[in-house]
Amino acid sequence: MGEPILKIDNLRTSFRIKDDYYPAVDGVSLTVNKNELLAIVGESGCGKSALAFSIMNLHSRAKIEGNISFKGQNIANLPTSKLNKLRGKDMGMIFQDPLTALNPLMIIGEQIGEILLIHGTNSAEKRKERVIELLNKVGIPRPEHVFNQFPHELSGGMRQRVVIAMAIANNPELLIADEPTTALDVTIQSQILDLIKELKEESGAGVILITHDLGVVAEMADRVAVMYAGQIVEIADVYTLFENPLHPYTRSLLNSVPTANEEQSTLHVIQGVVPALQNLPREGCRFSARIPWIADSAHEKNPQLHEVSPGHFVRCTCYKDFHFPDRDKEGNRHVVS
Numbered sequence: 001m002g003e004p005i006l007k008i009d010n011l012r013t014s015f016r017i018k019d020d021y022y023p024a025v026d027g028v029s030l031t032v033n034k035n036e037l038l039a040i041v042g043e044s045g046c047g048k049s050a051l052a053f054s055i056m057n058l059h060s061r062a063k064i065e066g067n068i069s070f071k072g073q074n075i076a077n078l079p080t081s082k083l084n085k086l087r088g089k090d091m092g093m094i095f096q097d098p099l100t101a102l103n104p105l106m107i108i109g110e111q112i113g114e115i116l117l118i119h120g121t122n123s124a125e126k127r128k129e130r131v132i133e134l135l136n137k138v139g140i141p142r143p144e145h146v147f148n149q150f151p152h153e154l155s156g157g158m159r160q161r162v163v164i165a166m167a168i169a170n171n172p173e174l175l176i177a178d179e180p181t182t183a184l185d186v187t188i189q190s191q192i193l194d195l196i197k198e199l200k201e202e203s204g205a206g207v208i209l210i211t212h213d214l215g216v217v218a219e220m221a222d223r224v225a226v227m228y229a230g231q232i233v234e235i236a237d238v239y240t241l242f243e244n245p246l247h248p249y250t251r252s253l254l255n256s257v258p259t260a261n262e263e264q265s266t267l268h269v270i271q272g273v274v275p276a277l278q279n280l281p282r283e284g285c286r287f288s289a290r291i292p293w294i295a296d297s298a299h300e301k302n303p304q305l306h307e308v309s310p311g312h313f314v315r316c317t318c319y320k321d322f323h324f325p326d327r328d329k330e331g332n333r334h335v336v337s
């Protein structure tokens, strides 16, 4: 694993709702190293996209506090003119929906070419050469033809490849992919993910991959951060996270993935949903309401991340007493009345 490329320290991103600000990202600290893929997982509404958008400074009206250090420079709240020098060059982003990332009125060749032009490739001939090279790289057949097409003339999978080509056009050192395959069918999904993995391995970029899909995490990630209600509740290398998940939320997420073994018949699916931003509990363990059978005394008053083994952090002490409702702490099944 390489040296750190991104260091986030105590990030808090708040949105204004009526007259108050509510943090959607609440005290997140993490590091991404060169040649490392950090997966961020959690249910809808946990703050994953809010975190990604904060790094790229793409929120139009959010309050951002804390430190985001990219290659040693604090980029939180950097003026747009300075940020634009980084975005699309040193940092690239792949969005959930390729259509929103593409300009419907511009041919593909011009859209990718524009990113090259902004960052200094002045010769039109060189830009065209590079665009064709990029289209080839992301597996687009007949790149010369696609160069002159508009986004609506391409399939969803091809459009997402174009977005990836744009994100990597200037060989970024950090790539953020926010649910990059959500809009795509399964076979295309795995091709796109292979492409992201290949890019990381080829260029040594640091990658943040936001996904709901734990299968994808197991296959792609070096490390995994689990987010719940705006906070990281567990972070570990991928092997440790799957072999020894500790936080009740992580265990519930993993437990809700159907497998072919006998556990499937005894799946305990976590009840409830992530509360709306205005209703998030801000004190105590934010997950406690969803595991009501765990005693209040098991939770910390002000839950901290504890390093339980090197690089493996878990928030709150409730993991020590956690069990699913139909099991005891040792994992033995008992009948619930």
Ligand SMILES: Nc1ncnc2c1ncn2[C@@H]1O[C@H](COP(=O)(O)OP(=O)(O)OP(=O)(O)O)[C@@H](O)[C@H]1O
Binding pocket: 015, 016, 017, 024, 042, 043, 044, 045, 046, 047, 048, 049, 050, 051, 275, 276, 277
């Ligand atoms: N611009 C905004 N204004 C107000 N609230 C917002 C805004 N953007 C996001 N939120 C709220 O912040 C919380 C976190 O949202 P976010 O989109 O980051 O979640 P997520 O984990 O990425 O979910 P998904 O997987 O559905 O994208 C949610 O409660 C969401 O409703």
